[in-house]
Amino acid sequence: MNALIVSPDTETRAVIQRLCARRTPPIVVTKEVPPMPGGDGGVALAVPGLIFFDARGDAAMALKSLEQLVTRYPKAMILLLAPTHSPELLIAAMRLGVREVVAAPLNLLELEQAIDRVSERARSAAREEGKILSVVSSKGGSGATFIATNLAYALATIGQKKTLLIDLNLQFGDAAIFLSDARPAMTMSDLCAEIGRLDEQLLESSLLNIEPNLGVLAASPSPDPDDSVRPDHVAAILALAKKHYDYVLLDVGRQVNAVTIRALDSSDLIMPVLQQSLPFLRNGQRMLEMYSTLGYRRENIRQILNRQDEDSPITVGDMERGLGHRIAFQIPNNFDVASASINQGEPVLKLARSSNLSKGLIEIVRSLTDAPVPGAKSIIRRLFVRNAAMTD
Ligand SMILES: Nc1ncnc2c1ncn2[C@@H]1O[C@H](COP(=O)(O)OP(=O)(O)OP(=O)(O)O)[C@@H](O)[C@H]1O
Ligand SMILES: [Mg+2]
Structure with a gap:
């Protein structure tokens, strides 16, 4: 500014x-x-x-x-x-x-x-109203939480966007621990219990702050006891959040219920996460059919292929043909870095900036924000320029 x-x-x-x-x-x-x-x-x-x-x-x-x-x-x-x-x-x-x-x-x-x-x-x-991105798991263990959390971190740091991540896995949501070992003071259920006085301050005070421009609204550590999170609560929180954040990422998980459908209704982009296997392909097809029944536009659906593997017998092309839909983004398979990041509660970009996982995440940020993103080339150029200056 x-x-x-x-x-x-x-x-x-x-x-x-x-x-x-x-x-x-x-x-x-x-x-x-x-x-x-x-x-x-x-x-x-x-x-x-x-x-x-x-x-x-x-x-x-x-x-x-x-x-x-x-x-x-x-x-x-x-x-x-x-x-x-x-x-x-x-x-x-x-x-x-x-x-x-x-x-x-x-x-x-x-x-x-x-x-x-x-x-x-x-x-x-x-600020124009922020964008709501829903990351959905096509099947358990797809990596939806891993991608939602790390993409939120990448948007905030590499993309310099004010970002909010909301964990909508109301049963045992675990998004916050992918980014930090701090315990959130408040959770989604706590915020919904106070929904009558919802405003920017209350929302901010309910967040676990990861970076100055990245907050997480965590899920309750136990299954939402009194069904305190209702669809109209989620709609109100999202309407407020998009006024104050550039990006609102939702870890929607794999549950289809009134709360998650309301969240998808409010989303600008729906990002199903799948992997190269038949069960994922089958579930991915079912989800696309459901989205079509719910009236979501195909161009607002961006499939993310996680754990992409060149050697898999099912190729990316097979997945696209089977789905009848393009794979928009690919995140490579890298178990060592992914599990180290999750176990340490450290985002991939912080832990392994030059890993192939970071490159995949940066590519998504670049595509979503159109931002010029610092890449390996610019580092080489900087080194080159510095060396050139020294020899001058
Ligand atoms: N790109 C990747 N490469 C290697 N391993 C990965 C990758 N992405 C995720 N994983 C592994 O997959 C596991 C499941 O990831 P995650 O918890 O994000 O999935 P999920 O879809 O959110 O699962 P759930 O359905 O339980 O919510 C993680 O423990 C992680 O080790
Ligand atoms: Mg998950």
């Missing part, structure tokens, strides 16, 4: 600039200027999502300058630095749409927290 800093004080501008650079992802300050009479000094190089406006000093001039900025950048969120003793200024600023004020003299912690609040609001306002 781009930011514009308007302050007469060099030291204040430097402090804000430093705090912005430290955010994840960083806030890029495209311009810093002192406030000008008439406000023209606020012309930024890029349209700012966030404006830091220092209103200390001449209140009338500050308001005039602020008004001009608001007219020029109506969508920007504004963080006002203001003297506490001027309620008139604050009221006028509020009327102009300012929703976040930090009182002078500046307290660094307060300023930092305000920046986080206002930048998150700016991001939500700018």
Whole structure:
């Protein structure tokens, strides 16, 4: 996100600039200027999502300058630095749409927290609704949880997307332990028990945080005792989640029930996971028939072939012909890395960045996000450039 800093004080501008650079992802300050009479000094190089406006000093001039900025950048969120003793200024600023004020003299912690609040609001306002991806197991042990968890991690880290993973295996869901050995304080059933007060804060506080931009809503460690997770709860959680996350991944597992069907109804993409064997092929065909009965469009179904094996007697082509549907993605067979990752609760990308499993995951991220993804080539090029520089 781009930011514009308007302050007469060099030291204040430097402090804000430093705090912005430290955010994840960083806030890029495209311009810093002192406030000008008439406000023209606020012309930024890029349209700012966030404006830091220092209103200390001449209140009338500050308001005039602020008004001009608001007219020029109506969508920007504004963080006002203001003297506490001027309620008139604050009221006028509020009327102009300012929703976040930090009182002078500046307290660094307060300023930092305000920046986080206002930048998150700016991001939500700018963000298109997130995408919901359902990873479904065609048959027990397909690797759906392994792929859902590792893809969520890859989207958050390689793809730099704000990502939420929800474990919809209501009987003994195990997604959280694929990514961390920490115990989640709250689970899906706990959140559904509080559904009446569902909002962004409650959702956030129910998550196990894996990375700053990756949270997991874990399944209850015991089978959902009182059927507390209902289809309308899932629909409400997903509707909220897509407003605040770029990607919402669901580990749907292999159960077909009212809850999982409601989740699939809300999904942008359904990703069944299968392997090269006849039982998987048969179940895969049945699932495609069921999706067609439920009215899901074929182009929204992306088959993932897991444990892909060149030497298997059933080839990828056989699977595609049998299914009558393309295999969109392939994840190779690599038992050593997969089981080490699961047993240690460490995502594959963290544990074995250069493994063939990581490459398969990165390829899915690239295809879903269209993001340029750092690959082996760029590392070689960097080394090459560095060596070339040394010999120059
Ligand atoms: N690409 C892979 N290569 C090798 N082994 C794999 C791969 N993917 C998954 N596995 C192995 O398969 C096992 C089952 O994986 P996982 O628990 O993700 O499947 P699932 O479909 O979620 O199963 P369930 O139906 O029990 O929920 C894991 O223990 C893992 O060791
Ligand atoms: Mg599973």
